[in-house]
Amino acid sequence: MKEHYYVALDIGSSSVKVVVGEKFHNGVNVIGTGQTFTDGVSKGMINDFDQAKNAIIDTIKKAKIASGVDIDEVFVKIPIADTKIHFTDEILRFSGQATEISGEHIEELLENVRSANIHSNEEVVSVYPVSFIVDGLHEVNDPKEMIVEDSLTVKAGVITANRTLLINLIKCVEAAGLTVLDVYSDALNYQHVLTDAEIELGAVVIDIGMDLTQFAYFERGSLKYANSVALAGRDITLDLVDEFNTTYEEADKAKEQYGHAFFDHASDDEKLMLSQTDSDQGLQVTSKDLADVIELVIEDALMSVFENIAANGINTVQGGFIITGGTSNIRGVKELVQDLVAEKVRVHIPNQMGARKPEFTSAISTLSNGIMFDELLDYVTIDNYDDYPEDSGEHVESSNQQEQPTNFFTGLFNKRKEENELQVNRDDSEVEEDELDQEDYNYPEEEDSPSYEDESVDSDEDYEDYEDDEIESRVGSEEAKETKDDSSLGSKMKKVLKNLFE
Template sequence: MKEHYYVALDIGSASVKAVVGEKFHDGVNIIGTGQTFTDAISKGKIKDFDLARNAIIDTVKKAKISSGVDIDEIFLKMPITETDFKIGEEELRFGGNSTEINGTHIEDLLETLREREVHSDREVITVYPIHFKVDDLHEVMDPKEMMATQSLFVRAGIILMNRTLLMNAVKCVEDAGLTVLDVYSDAVNHQHVLSESEVELGGVVIDIGADLTQFGYYERGTVKYADSIPVGGNHITNDLSEAFNTTFEAAEKAKQQYGHAFYDLASSEDIVRLPQRDGEPDIEVTPKDLADIIEMRLEEMFMTVFEALQEQRITKVNGGFVVTGGTANLLGVKELLQDLVSEKIRVHIPNQMGARKPEFSSVISTVSSGIMFDELLEYVTIDNYGTESKNTVDSSDGEASGSFFTGLFNKRKEQNTHQLEQGETYKFPPEASRGEQPAEEEYSDYAYDEERSDEKVTRRSEETGQGEQKDYRGYMKKLFKNLFE
């Protein structure tokens, strides 16, 4: 088999990131990265189209130079915002003919589920198998190479996203001279942040970005629930800026160099000088003063995540909590979360050379998603060795079918070279038996109060009614600690 490279693109709020990777044993080998900081995107939405496009061009150029790979096709990562989740079922009949199941059969099942979801304002971006059944007898994780005479059944999760957000993101990438091969939601990507035992037992991933905190619960190898709140590291910086009357830039620098998320462990000896916005002389604060603000905002964010999990009746997290994203760079994040829950906690930092930063977790996981689906469907997507690609399907075909995304999916199908990959394939876990008729599960984004998210977080010494507030926060901490025991 020829070597193939996977290029993933993350259009994030703080920066645009790209990674070039390849399958390596049971993981991903990253051979090149690119990153461009920009404020053209906020909470998954493009604010300045030109700035975003230029950032994409610059990022891909950096990734091309560092990897030595000519990049013109990418997998696009989309955040868990304006997103709905559904469960679908489909069956392929064989009419008594003995049939060896292959990737094409699986692809047909998933594409049928995709085409069935036609909405005026929503688009299916990912359909992921939960489990398969062969001849209504064998519930399996991967049915390839098995023999069937009657049917192949799949129960799958369907992720839908706001069409306008998706179209603008895809258009911005294509205007940068790139082809979008496929789009993967972070709801699926984040499962690759977890270890095999964590995703089997039931683990929670919390990805804290600049303007968005995404989280998901994964159990028995698949996503069970995922959502986001429109709050992130920039809100912490805003709190510091307001509390100490300093500029956003100075607050961000202080946060990165001296910030600590756990007040009890922060230093009270180091001195940090902060310029004043009104022209007054600089003030001196300590890392403990900064931690006073940081801890309260971060704790509030964690509490909101816990409330959302509790609403979905997720109170047992046997696989533990994993924190990642750019804000996970803060010291004390693990200690703060450990103070709130009883399960094991870890901060995920990718171990791939050149991308050992938590903000790269999501885009690297997108590469893993591309590899996972390629193995399941038995095809390879990116050939950087000069092989001529087949003609692509005109995008008008997708529009005629009533689905914007169908055009992208068909384009990828036409460009792929179908061939069987040797080695292990991704294993999907068994779920409920087919005899159970699942309720049409549908989740919408958790409603975080955006006005409240921008409120100033006061310092402990400035709080009024301090005793009452502390008692409430202490009560909530005890409540969630008991829930996740």
């Protein structure tokens, strides 16, 4: 089987991060990462296009080297800032005909939700199912393979974002030579850092980054609320600069190496010298001196989060608080949060090899989101092209003649479906050509022809080799046909091969 790789691009305020991974049991296996620090992004927005683009290019190169994977397609995450969440219902009717629910039915429902929620200055970033109801009777999380006769209803959440911010973000990614497969909001990504108990009981994820502290509340298995406050790690550094009259670089280094977020646990024995901007003499400070400043900023950020969620009717958090993000690397963050709340607190650090840093939480969660939706919509089933009706070619032809969406993002959600259908038509065409060729071909005697029934597969490795040969044959056939197509169709075909095989 050809590996199905997922690549997540996280354009953060302090650095650009890329994670390359693959589905592994019920999680993600990270096979390569890249990180480049940049000043081209602030508070989730591109503020220097060239710097951000170059940082993306450099990070992709690092991830390619680390993973050995040629990267040209990515899932992009966007911050929670300037996003909104609301909930809606959508119904798909079946007119009394017993039908087995498939990924296509689910996708049609979610696409209908997306189409109904487009506004002039906002763009739908994510549509996610809260639950499905089959024939008004069964409420389930995944209705695939169930029989429906009357209707399939989805209760869905819709995340929208400012269209201008999205356009600039996607434009920057494309300028770096990449194709965007889909965009996911951090609000939805955070579900993948929670345990089943936490997401059911009600838990708050707090991501303390460089410019933003983002938070999302989950309950009964789905996202209920998300927001952000513009107070985070950079504010700590700037306050240290003012307090100790030192440079930004030294203040930031002191914060990371000697900083402590909980004053009561900080030490007077840990000492360091800070240079002074107006003197040749250095200033000696202790970890406790730093904690006096750091605790105040983080506490202000946390109190803003607590006030915000309380103002939106969230008064109990039985599942606890989960802290992550780059600034959570500072010692004492867990103890500080625990001192402020009565519920349990934990710091989330990804457990994937090579990415065991809280600043990689968002990127890895983006990979998990890509895998989750691919499984929900049957994108990663290796034989999904065998289940399409024979007349699917007519459907694709008509869909290609439809008017293109007015902006880039409307088409992101169903782009992979169209590409899969395109691949289906080409596969069907190849099969028909092969059958015609076989009618005109005089086969040798049966004893001279190879018999696959006589060959046994001794191990999974042998099976994978067989699948690789089959895939290479298809790839070769596709490359021969691509010379007759335009460059856009050729790009789509490469994407299809990656999406069809897990």
